Amino acid sequence: xxxxxxxxxxxxxxxxxxxxxxxxxxxxxxxxxxxxxxxxxxxxxxxxxxxxxxxxxxxxxxxxxxxxxxxxxxxxxxxxxxxxxxxxxxxxxxxxxxxxxxxxxxxxxxxxxxxxxxxxxxxxxxxxxxxxxxxxxxxxxxxxxxxxxxxxxxxxxxxxxxxxxxxxxxxxxxxxxxxxxxxxxxxxxxxxxxxxxxxxxxxxxxxxxxxxxxxxxxxxxxxxxxxxxxxxxxxxxxxxxxxxxxxxxxxxxxxxxxxxxxxxxxxxxxxxxxxxxxxxxxxxxxxxxxxxxxxxxxxxxxxxxxxxxxxxxxxxxxxxxxxxxxxxxxxxxxxxxxxxxxxxxxxxxxxxxxxxxxxxxxxxxxxxxxxxxxxxxxxxxxxxxxxxxxxxxxxxxxxxxxxxxxxxxxxxxxxxxxxxxxxxxxxxxxxxxxxxxxxxxxxxxxxxxxxxxxxxxxxxxxxxxxxxxxxxxxxxxxxxxxxxxxxxxxxxxxxxxxxxxxxxxxxxxxxxxxxxxxxxxxxxxxxxxxxxxxxxxxxxxxxxxxxxxxxxxxxxxxxxxxxxxxxxxxxxxxxxxxxxxxxxxxxx
Amino acid sequence: xxxxxxxxxxxxxxxxxxxxxxxxxxxxxxxxxxxxxxxxxxxxxxxxxxxxxxxxxxxxxxxxxxxxxxxxxxxxxxxxxxxxxxxxxxxxxxxxxxxxxxxxxxxxxxxxxxxxxxxxxxxxxxxxxxxxxxxxxxxxxxxxxxxxxxxxxxxxxxxxxxxxxxxxxxxxxxxxxxxxxxxxxxxxxxxxxxxxxxxxxxxxxxxxxxxxxxxxxxxxxxxxxxxxxxxxxxxxxxxxxxxxxxxxxxxxxxxxxxxxxxxxxxxxxxxxxxxxxxxxxxxxxxxxxxxxxxxxxxxxxxxxxxxxxxxxxxxxxxxxxxxxxxxxxxxxxx
Numbered sequence: 001x002x003x004x005x006x007x008x009x010x011x012x013x014x015x016x017x018x019x020x021x022x023x024x025x026x027x028x029x030x031x032x033x034x035x036x037x038x039x040x041x042x043x044x045x046x047x048x049x050x051x052x053x054x055x056x057x058x059x060x061x062x063x064x065x066x067x068x069x070x071x072x073x074x075x076x077x078x079x080x081x082x083x084x085x086x087x088x089x090x091x092x093x094x095x096x097x098x099x100x101x102x103x104x105x106x107x108x109x110x111x112x113x114x115x116x117x118x119x120x121x122x123x124x125x126x127x128x129x130x131x132x133x134x135x136x137x138x139x140x141x142x143x144x145x146x147x148x149x150x151x152x153x154x155x156x157x158x159x160x161x162x163x164x165x166x167x168x169x170x171x172x173x174x175x176x177x178x179x180x181x182x183x184x185x186x187x188x189x190x191x192x193x194x195x196x197x198x199x200x201x202x203x204x205x206x207x208x209x210x211x212x213x214x215x216x217x218x219x220x221x222x223x224x225x226x227x228x229x230x231x232x233x234x235x236x237x238x239x240x241x242x243x244x245x246x247x248x249x250x251x252x253x254x255x256x257x258x259x260x261x262x263x264x265x266x267x268x269x270x271x272x273x274x275x276x277x278x279x280x281x282x283x284x285x286x287x288x289x290x291x292x293x294x295x296x297x298x299x300x301x302x303x304x305x306x307x308x309x310x311x312x313x314x315x316x317x318x319x320x321x322x323x324x325x326x327x328x329x330x331x332x333x334x335x336x337x338x339x340x341x342x343x344x345x346x347x348x349x350x351x352x353x354x355x356x357x358x359x360x361x362x363x364x365x366x367x368x369x370x371x372x373x374x375x376x377x378x379x380x381x382x383x384x385x386x387x388x389x390x391x392x393x394x395x396x397x398x399x400x401x402x403x404x405x406x407x408x409x410x411x412x413x414x415x416x417x418x419x420x421x422x423x424x425x426x427x428x429x430x431x432x433x434x435x436x437x438x439x440x441x442x443x444x445x446x447x448x449x450x451x452x453x454x455x456x457x458x459x460x461x462x463x464x465x466x467x468x469x470x471x472x473x474x475x476x477x478x479x480x481x482x483x484x485x486x487x488x489x490x491x492x493x494x495x496x497x498x499x500x501x502x503x504x505x506x507x508x509x510x511x512x513x514x515x516x517x518x519x520x521x522x523x524x525x526x527x528x529x530x531x532x533x534x535x536x537x538x539x540x541x542x543x544x545x546x547x548x549x550x551x552x553x554x555x556x557x558x559x560x561x562x563x564x565x566x567x568x569x570x571x572x573x574x575x576x577x578x579x580x581x582x583x584x585x586x587x588x
Numbered sequence: 589x590x591x592x593x594x595x596x597x598x599x600x601x602x603x604x605x606x607x608x609x610x611x612x613x614x615x616x617x618x619x620x621x622x623x624x625x626x627x628x629x630x631x632x633x634x635x636x637x638x639x640x641x642x643x644x645x646x647x648x649x650x651x652x653x654x655x656x657x658x659x660x661x662x663x664x665x666x667x668x669x670x671x672x673x674x675x676x677x678x679x680x681x682x683x684x685x686x687x688x689x690x691x692x693x694x695x696x697x698x699x700x701x702x703x704x705x706x707x708x709x710x711x712x713x714x715x716x717x718x719x720x721x722x723x724x725x726x727x728x729x730x731x732x733x734x735x736x737x738x739x740x741x742x743x744x745x746x747x748x749x750x751x752x753x754x755x756x757x758x759x760x761x762x763x764x765x766x767x768x769x770x771x772x773x774x775x776x777x778x779x780x781x782x783x784x785x786x787x788x789x790x791x792x793x794x795x796x797x798x799x800x801x802x803x804x805x806x807x808x809x810x811x812x813x814x815x816x817x818x819x820x821x822x823x824x825x826x827x828x829x830x831x832x833x834x835x836x837x838x839x840x841x842x843x844x845x846x847x848x849x850x851x852x853x854x855x856x857x858x859x860x861x862x863x864x865x866x867x868x869x870x871x872x873x874x875x876x877x878x879x880x881x882x883x884x885x886x887x888x889x890x891x892x893x894x895x896x897x898x899x900x901x902x903x904x905x906x907x908x909x910x911x912x913x914x915x916x917x918x919x920x921x922x
Contacts, residue, residue: 045764049877051682059681059881060632135634135646191653193633194683212682212689213877214765214869239764239867243748247756248763415882419627 037540039509041233044521045245045254049213049238054199055179056192058137060418061432064258065137067522071218071234072113073179073201076104076123077171078533081283081439081517083337085171086533089118089180089202093171099470102161102170103154110225112182113200120153125183127151127161134192137436138178145442146174166470173442204229204523214238220526229526230511249275249503256504256512258521260284262388263321266501274507278539280519282500283333285433286389288380288396288493292453294427296371297378300489301358307493308351309403310396312344316496319392323501327494330483334497335516336439338476340483344494351403362404369404377406380428381420384411389430392495424453433494435517441479448482454491510540596910596917603906607899614895619667622879622887629656629680632881654680654885667888676892677885681878686889689874694893696766697870699786700863701855704793705848708855712798713844716805720840721832723810731802739799743858747792747865754788761788764867789859789866796858797851804847809840841912849905853898 050065051057053072058065070079077093078086085093093104110118128151130142142148147164154160161170182200189195198207204224209217216236222228237254239245246265248254250272261269261277270277296302312326325334332339355361360371368375382393393409400407407428412420421429436443437451445466448454462482469475502520504512512520513536520539524530531538630650634642651657655666655677670676676686712735719731738746755763761784762768768781812818813836821831860872871890878886910917 058633134649135642137634191683193650193680194653194678196683211869212684213873214867237765237867241865241867244751244763244865244867247751251755251759251763253763414880415625415627415631418631419882422631 037230037509037511039231039511041235042231042256042509043235043237043254045239045248045257045259046216046236046521047238047240047242047245047257047259051212052196052199052210053207053216054192054195055138055181056134056136056195060414061434062259064519064521066436067258067518068216068236069179070203071205071523072199072203072207073181074110074203075176075179076106077176079515079518080173080177081336081435081515082172082176082534085176088176089123090171090175093175095168095170097470099166099168099170100163102163102167104159104161104171104175106157106159107225108157110202111223112184112202113206113221114182116182116184118180118182118202119156120159121156122183123159123180124151124153125187126178126181129181129186130178136192140446141174141177141442145446146170148174165467168470168472168475169442172472173440177436177440204527205234224527226527226529229523230528231509231526234526246503249505252505255508256502256521258502258519260498260500260519261503263323266323269503274505275503276506276539276543277501277503278512278514278520280500280502281335281514281516282519283336283433283435283439283497283517284500285327285333285438285497286392286495287327287331287431287433288495289421289426289429289431289452290490290492291424291427291429292455292491293424296358296360296376297427299358299360301354302360302371303490303493304488305351305354305358305360305403306400306405307490308345308354309348309400309405310344310493310495311346311348311399312495313346314399315392315395318395319388320496320498324496324498327496329486329490329494331438331486331492331494332441332444332483333433333435333438333517338439338441338444338479340480342484342487348399348403355403367401367404368406375406376404377408378427379408379410380430381417381426382409382411382430383417384413386432388498389432393430396495431492433497439517441475444479444482448491452491456485456489456491458485504539506539506543510538510543512539513537514539600907603903607903611895611899614899615668615671615892616664618888618891618895619664621891622882622884623660625879625882627882629654629882629884632883633680653683654678656680656884671892676889679878679883679886681881681883681886686885689886690871690889690893693869693871693874696868697856697859697872700789700793700868700870701852701859703786703790704797704859705851705855707790707794708797708801708851709844709848711794712801713805715798716802716844717809717832717837717840719802720806720809720813721828721836723813732806735799735802737799738795739803741796742861743792743796744861744865746795747788747862750788750792751865761785766869785866785868789862789868792862792865793855793859796862797855801844801847801851805840805844808843809836812836812840839913842909845905845908845912849898849901852901853894856894856897 046063046068048059048063050059050063050068053068055069055073074089076088076090078088087093089107089110091105091107093102095102104123106118106120106123112118127142127148130139131148133139146167148167149162149164152160163170167174180202185200198210202225204221204226205218206221207216208219209215215238218234218236220229220232239248242259242262245254245257245259246261246269249257250269260280260282266277269275290297290303292298292303307329316322316324316326327344328334328339329342329344330340334341355369360369360376362369364370366375368377370376380393380397382389384390390409390411393407397407397409420426421431437447445463448459448463459482462478462485466475466478466482469478500519504510504520512525513531513534514520515522515524515534515536524534525538531541630647633650648657655663658666667677674687676690678684679686679689682689715731715735719728722728751763754761766782766785767778813832818831818835821835826834856872859870860876862868863870863873864876871893874886875890878890
């Protein structure tokens with residue numbers, strides 16, 4: 001009898017264990033490679049009108065420009081922030097011994113959107129046009145750093161570039177940055193800024209419609225040399241208001257947005273149905289430009305003390321809600337291959353000592369230091385359109401107040417701001433670091449002169465050394481040495497590198513790849529071969545359970561199965577012993 | 589309606605001449621004001637990190653594409669003669685003729701601003717009259733509180749609230765644009781899409797502007813209703829309805845008409861913010877973008893269009909007065 005009761009009470013346990021075994025046995029535990037997703041149409045909200053997307057249609061931030069230009073146009077190498085040059089329209093490039101001359105071989109299977117063949121003539125024409133024509137965001141890479149003296153088509157697929165000075169990073173940066181124009185169209189364009197036709201490029205997408213301030217429409221270039229892109233049509237409405245933009249994403253009117261999600265929106269947006277967030281790895285920073293001609297900013301010690309008195313961690317915690325990294329004296333972005341890792345010292349006491357040593361001390365006890373008899377009161381100009389930068393400036397003003405420097409934020413409309421920045425009509429100026437500015441060493445050399453007006457005797461020597469470097473390694477080393485100068489003599493004060501988190505609807509497309517310096521909205525997210533060429537996984541590949549995790553889960557299953565077997569065996573023996581004892585008792 | 593007499597024609601002629609003079613002043617101010625603001629289009633055409641490396645020749649060359657390198661007086665002369673020819677120059681940002689850009693935006697502005705002014709006049713003015721007619725009652729108290737509240741709210745905030753509720757929470761209406769980006773549907777479908785996208789900006793702009801018209805209509809009718817002739821009309825034994833509608837409202841219309849005419853300019857200004865929140869392709873947004881980029885020629889053109897609009901609205905109001913009010917008619921005859 002006892003045996004029967006026990007058996008009955010154990011039966012549900014046995015059923016459960018068996019059921020569990022069946023479930024475990026049948027559950028799929030496979031990850032593996034995925035086919036690129038093919039999508040008919042995608043809607044991407046973008047924050048600003050960037051003209052008709054020729055290289056000449058530049059507009060200042062906000063908004064992405066070179067990535068949009070890149071949908072239509074191609075470059076000879078992949079993009080300027082890679083570790084190693086990755087051929088794109090070119091197949092290879094080789095320099096001469098002192099890297100002043102390069103022979104570049106081109107693909108022979110590329111056509112322009114209008115069916116014309118792409119040849120070396122187009123490349124030679126483009127570089128001449130950039131060097132001698134009106135300036136745009138790209139031209140100084142051919143006319144200044146480096147000076148591409150000549151680009152000559154040797155035959156249909158070979159171009160020879162000659163630089164005025166050694167140009168060891170020609171393939172890595174210059175050729176990777178400059179979009180190639182079709183000669184048969186641009187040879188007739190006198191005034192590129194008034195060229196309003198839709199652009200013709202070699203890129204994976206044709207711009208088929210552009211309604212200013214309203215929208216872009218791109219159609220896939222089915223004849224693209226790397227095969228048809230994954231998305232047939234891209235609609236790109238221009239939605240300037242951030243709240244409207246993310247609302248449209250939340251209610252499914254758009255599939256993704258090119259504006260990084262502001263820290264305060266990330267939580268609520270991440271909870272929306274199908275909306276996923278991904279760190280895009282775009283290069284971004286906020287830095288303060290100094291007008292080194294305006295006293296006391298002309299004093300190196302003063303600039304250094306100013307830099308030391310800023311608590312960058314507090315800025316990241318308060319303004320970015322922790323979504324970012326503290327600024328480095330190196331100016332470059334930490335994810336750039338040219339970045340020299342150095343930490344900014346936050347030491348208000350030392351800053352005070354330096355200021356006292358430089359004779360900038362508070363002699364009248366009003367809490368503000370004096371320089372040559374005048375209280376040190378500086379103004380900082382900030383864009384009135386950027387609340388994040390205004391908040392930052394207010395906070396920095398508080399921090400500098402602690403060391404006896406008065407900082408007065410002055411917010412200006414973007415037009416006035418650019419004018420005053422360009423005319424050096426400011427003391428400090430809050431500035432947004434764009435990828436091109438903080439990821440590209442040739443731009444860095446240019447910026448030190450034009451943007452940062454840097455004068456340091458040691459730098460002069462290093463600059464010359466940089467120009468004479470004949471190898472990438474040599475240039476890299478010199479660039480690092482230049483960055484090391486910035487600790488003692490900062491040309492600018494980088495406050496922080498904000499994260500660039502993007503939101504996308506995972507149910508409509510998940511082929512996005514975060515590319516260093518560019519974010520996720522660029523042609524490589526639509527080219528099936530790109531993840532492999534770049535060595536970057538798409539967000540789909542990332543979120544699919546990778547091998548390792550699957551392994552972890554298998555272990556879990558094994559433990560469960562083993563546990564169940566042990567339970568069964570234990571149960572069996574328990575039953576037997578009980579029943580044996582029961583029969584013994586019966587005998588007595 | 590009496591036919592205008594010779595005197596009336598003279599009066600109209602005088603008015604028109606007066607407005608032409610105002611227009612000339614406005615046109616000159618349009619030329620001067622954008623250029624007085626700090627900054628030039630070049631600051632926007634070339635990235636900051638590069639502006640310092642641009643040679644004076646390159647600078648000249650960029651500006652020459654838009655005729656902005658010429659001396660100011662010459663630019664002014666070209667601007668004036670251009671207006672007469674219907675040529676407002678080329679936008680520095682878009683590289684396109686300004687006239688084309690304005691004409692593209694105008695219909696959207698007419699729909700949005702025209703619709704908002706009409707609605708605001710009907711709703712605000714109507715409620716104002718009602719409130720004055722029921723002075724001292726609960727209608728007046730609530731109406732006054734509601735419209736004062738609306739009047740004091742910033743347009744972008746109302747817009748955002750409506751968006752969050754109708755597009756976000758209820759998911760009823762699209763968030764941005766005037767037409768769907770992928771315009772697959774035609775005919776009725778397209779009209780529906782257009783209407784869906786118009787609702788929120790229109791309601792926002794109406795809500796923002798109705799408050800002021802409410803106040804004007806209310807105080808105007810309240811003033812009229814305290815006049816002796818109203819007492820007289822009541823003494824004659826006319827019904828309340830006849831007194832208010834036939835006598836009070838008719839006279840109270842004049843200030844409302846003036847207020848509506850003045851509104852034209854203000855509403856386009858208010859529309860700037862609303863058009864940005866809803867990504868609506870109107871003139872307001874064009875002006876905003878052009879101010880940012882110091883696109884002088886577009887600003888000149890847009891302000892010219894606005895000035896003409898405001899002047900026309902005022903001229904219309906002026907011409908309406910004698911029709912609405914016999915006293916004005918009599919005065920002009922004297």
